[in-house]
Amino acid sequence: MERGIKKFLSDREKNGLLRRLAPVVCLGTGRIRACGQEYINFSSNDYLGISGHPRLAEAAAGKLSPALGSSASRLMTGTTTLHQELEEKIAAFKGKPAALVFNSGYQANVGMISALCGKRDCVFSDRLNHASITDGIRLSGAGLFRFRHNDMSHLAALLREKRDRYDRVLIVTETLFSMDGDISPLEEMARLKEEHGCMMMVDEAHATGIFGRNGSGLAEEKEVTDSIDIVMGTFSKALGGFGAYAAMSRAMRDYMINTCRSFIYSTALPPAVVAADLTAVDLIKTEPYRRETLFENVRRFRSRLREKGIRAEGDSRSQIVPLPISGNTETMRLSEDLKRKGYWVTPVRPPTVPRGGERLRVSLTFDHTPEVLDRFADDISDSYGKERKDAR
Numbered sequence: 001m002e003r004g005i006k007k008f009l010s011d012r013e014k015n016g017l018l019r020r021l022a023p024v025v026c027l028g029t030g031r032i033r034a035c036g037q038e039y040i041n042f043s044s045n046d047y048l049g050i051s052g053h054p055r056l057a058e059a060a061a062g063k064l065s066p067a068l069g070s071s072a073s074r075l076m077t078g079t080t081t082l083h084q085e086l087e088e089k090i091a092a093f094k095g096k097p098a099a100l101v102f103n104s105g106y107q108a109n110v111g112m113i114s115a116l117c118g119k120r121d122c123v124f125s126d127r128l129n130h131a132s133i134t135d136g137i138r139l140s141g142a143g144l145f146r147f148r149h150n151d152m153s154h155l156a157a158l159l160r161e162k163r164d165r166y167d168r169v170l171i172v173t174e175t176l177f178s179m180d181g182d183i184s185p186l187e188e189m190a191r192l193k194e195e196h197g198c199m200m201m202v203d204e205a206h207a208t209g210i211f212g213r214n215g216s217g218l219a220e221e222k223e224v225t226d227s228i229d230i231v232m233g234t235f236s237k238a239l240g241g242f243g244a245y246a247a248m249s250r251a252m253r254d255y256m257i258n259t260c261r262s263f264i265y266s267t268a269l270p271p272a273v274v275a276a277d278l279t280a281v282d283l284i285k286t287e288p289y290r291r292e293t294l295f296e297n298v299r300r301f302r303s304r305l306r307e308k309g310i311r312a313e314g315d316s317r318s319q320i321v322p323l324p325i326s327g328n329t330e331t332m333r334l335s336e337d338l339k340r341k342g343y344w345v346t347p348v349r350p351p352t353v354p355r356g357g358e359r360l361r362v363s364l365t366f367d368h369t370p371e372v373l374d375r376f377a378d379d380i381s382d383s384y385g386k387e388r389k390d391a392r
Ligand SMILES: *Cc1c(COP(=O)(O)O)cnc(C)c1O
Pocket: 103, 104, 105, 106, 107, 109, 130, 132, 174, 178, 203, 205, 206, 234, 235, 236, 243, 244
């Protein structure tokens, strides 16, 4: 037994696929300390630099007493008035009648999909959807059909071929893809959903707080909120807090409260966290300059890379900037090279991405200054150019 586990680990190590934890100390404004050295963090999802906002800390501190923990699950006494307030605020923010707060995005996806679908149902899921979506579908026992990434003609063909064999049918996608930085064709997907009588769920984990006139996400920007049955997202990325939400109809909310096991059988988020999340949603409204600066950073960095002849992937507006590099060892080498220059960019390797899809995933944030971005692009160009030549 133990031998099998050791062999698994040594095989992974040999193939450059062994994952290790790297404890970091957060130094604020986009910098971290790890292994005794200081780095500029290009792997953070704190896109708006809100997690270090003094108002978040104040809000949380105000709710630390009389108790840190919520002490019970939501259906017992874990639903505080703060939870209720946050759900009302999110519903209004997302333009839906109701919302439910979850302990994490992972739990939200696994729980809601498995509550919604069963053996007689099926799910059409983008091939590159997040693991939490795939795990929810697997747990549900529903049929799974994966359509090619963002390919609506493939989805349409699958729907025509398979839809009628199932009762309830769910189409699910991320809106801004977490590893690819591209945006799903939500309008066309919503049209197909109506045409084939399906339900639709979107994951706005990386779009919440950034896209749309009010910053609520891409469903808002593309004006498809009404067609989408469940709009979920997290408080843990651009909102700088913790936990997750799903906005939906009142009936859907009641259904989830009664059936969603990851919601029912887990202790509610601590009031301090909920208070910070509430403040974070307010900051999206009151400090829009954060996302404007982020977009400015995205334009600056992407065009600098272009000038250097480096092809970055993803949507031109996306703060997630994937740099494709084939091969684990090459990806690791480039990441190490950039570390020596003071940048922390975690390499992304299988199974998070498909084999051959290894990459450096650069995330840009509000905290990166123009000088840092320019220097980083130039340093990438030096390292990347070298890597390319070696690879040939
Ligand atoms: C991060 C992420 C999640 C999980 O959210 P957590 O709150 O971190 O558990 C779900 N979906 C996507 C697309 C994500 O990127």
